[in-house]
Amino acid sequence: MTFLAPAFLLAAGMVAAAVVAIHFIVTREPRTVPLPTARFAPVRPVRTRARRLRLQDLLLMLLRVLAILAVGAGLAQPVLEPPRRALARIILVDRSRAVADPGEVADSARTLFREGDAVVLFDSTAASVRAGALDSLATLARSPARGRLSAALIVALRTASEMRERADSFELAIISPFAADEADLATDSIRALWPGGVRLVRVAARADSAAPATVAFDGEPDDPLRFALVNPRSAGDTASSNVLVVRGTPDAADSAWAAGGARTLVHWPATHGRADDAAAPAVPPPWAVRAAPDSIGGLAAGNAVVVAPFERWAEYDGGAAARAAGDGAGRVVARWADGEPAAIEVPHGAGCIRTVMVGVPARGDLVLQPRFVRLAAVLTGRCGGPVQPGTLDSARLASLAGQPATRHAAGSALPRPEVIRSTLAPWLFAAALGFALAALVAQRRVAGHARASGAGRDA
């Protein structure tokens, strides 16, 4: 056991010693009672009397000392030191859309995993799995989201920091296909924070994960959106497409098509053909028709921004989406200028369904402008966002691995965790409270005994 703030324990010990000293050394002044004829009492110095030690007094002192020591120990934040190992691993497991076979990833992780190691599952987000890591690996499923090594490395650093007292050295292993879009500009900087090499375990990349979007369009021939898309294919040509844009209402076949592969079903209701005073088109849940359609001046999706007067007739009910989909409420693909979601993507089988509630203006040349074309490309892109084809090159991988890659990071080289929680402290505070209450009861009993004995003496 170690204490995070041992000064508190020292201070509590000193206070407890003072309490003991006071209990044994300090005398008390006699109780004052009114007596009108006090002037006739002989004039004598007021003598203090030493306490007569009784068992109840000792019990009271003991309870007080225990209460003080418990408070001091609680403030000192005792931390139980786990058994220290020579080596602990932190295994980053990629479950992003780039992974071809999640089973292969899980097998690789199980090969490296030892009891006490930490597993970090990541796609666009990362989460450390401490308990039940093997169970998590057994049920590992691929996510439609893009993988982000930066997020995984940050969580790995934090996890290693929390585990620094458990092992002498740490090994960081990354099991991933290392798709090109998994690294970003921050990856190298974050990697540099790890004081050792990184074991890279490459698994097979999904063959179609890096394929560019091939869009099939299911809409009217004069639909203005068609002119914003790059070489859209016909609705019947879904076999060679991985993105299907449906301007009407998707049917079960469309849904099954998206779920059957890494395909994207884009439901983008058309509004350009209706009259100005016509009712807004029906919207799928969790979208809802706005009570009063309004106009919004801008839209942003990915790196595409379009400033134009868009009509907004639907609003996203995030609460309903969360209730319907549990944790996977969906990914916001585009937002209006005021921050409201304009397009949502939810996983659907192996693919995803994206609903885009953006009106495409039928008048003007906005749909032909490059900014709207970029916006349409983002909104009709692959699941998980734009795909950068290929994998990380060897130089980038070498930079990621470090030299030598097998060099372990010393636990002492890892930063101390910002917050270390003492699991014993709350129990110590509770014990202190219990001791204090018991001392209060004992004190009342002692006082009652003193009164009773005083009355008996008077009698």
Added chain:
Amino acid sequence: MQSLADGTLLDAIRGLHWPARRVARGVAHGSHRSRRIGSSPEFMQYREYRPGDDASKIDWKLYGRTGRVNVRETHDDSELRTIILVDASASMAYPLPAMDKWRMASAVALGLAAVALGDRDPVGLAVVGGAGVEVLPPRSATNTAANILRVLAAVVPAGSRPLAPVLSILRTSRRVAIISDFLGDADALLERAAELVAAGREVFAVHIVAREELEPRTLGNLVVDPEEQTIRRPLDEAGLDEYRSAFARWREELASRWQAKGIAYQLAVTDEPADQVIRRVVTPAATAAVTREPS
């Protein structure tokens, strides 16, 4: 101690009289003999007839026997204005919470008032306490005792206001009864009382002492004077005898000094019946004052 409200005290003192210790000089009719010559049938003396005397006062039988013309002088019945001064300082609240001293003082005051009213004497009350001085002027109306009881019941002893200045303004009464523990301005009070006696007033002193003052029960503690907080002294078994003897000496000295000034002094201990105290005060033998506490 008899309760003030249930009437047991008044029953116990029914029929008592509080006669004047000397011939009264009152101007109104009452039950006390006065130096004034009046129409009462009680004979006082003969005096030679002087021109201007009422001819009906001539004792013709005496003239027939002796040949001298004398007039018959009789006593004139006189009433005795009585004021009862009650000390309501903080020390009179002892011992708390029973306030036995105050209860005894109230009972004695009410009893003396009732006895005086029974003698058709006007009775007034002056209560000196922390809330100030409350005075009921001497009255002989039928509700006077009730008014006195009401005032006494409303008082909570507090403070340490001196009695002597109040005594000075009560000189219009022929009889003054002081009920106090005399732990305040006893010397000044005695001086004012002696002045009243010299002026022909009758002064009675009823010294209220609590049983707990005679026999302190809380030994081993620091005793504090409730009116003088700076007096804080330890009182234990070793100092108890010294305390008792000092207190007794003070009481005896107090009694002798007051009696030497012609004041009827009575000691009243809180655990004795109030009617006994009242009897001792109103009986003519009160001059032979009891200065030792009853056993």
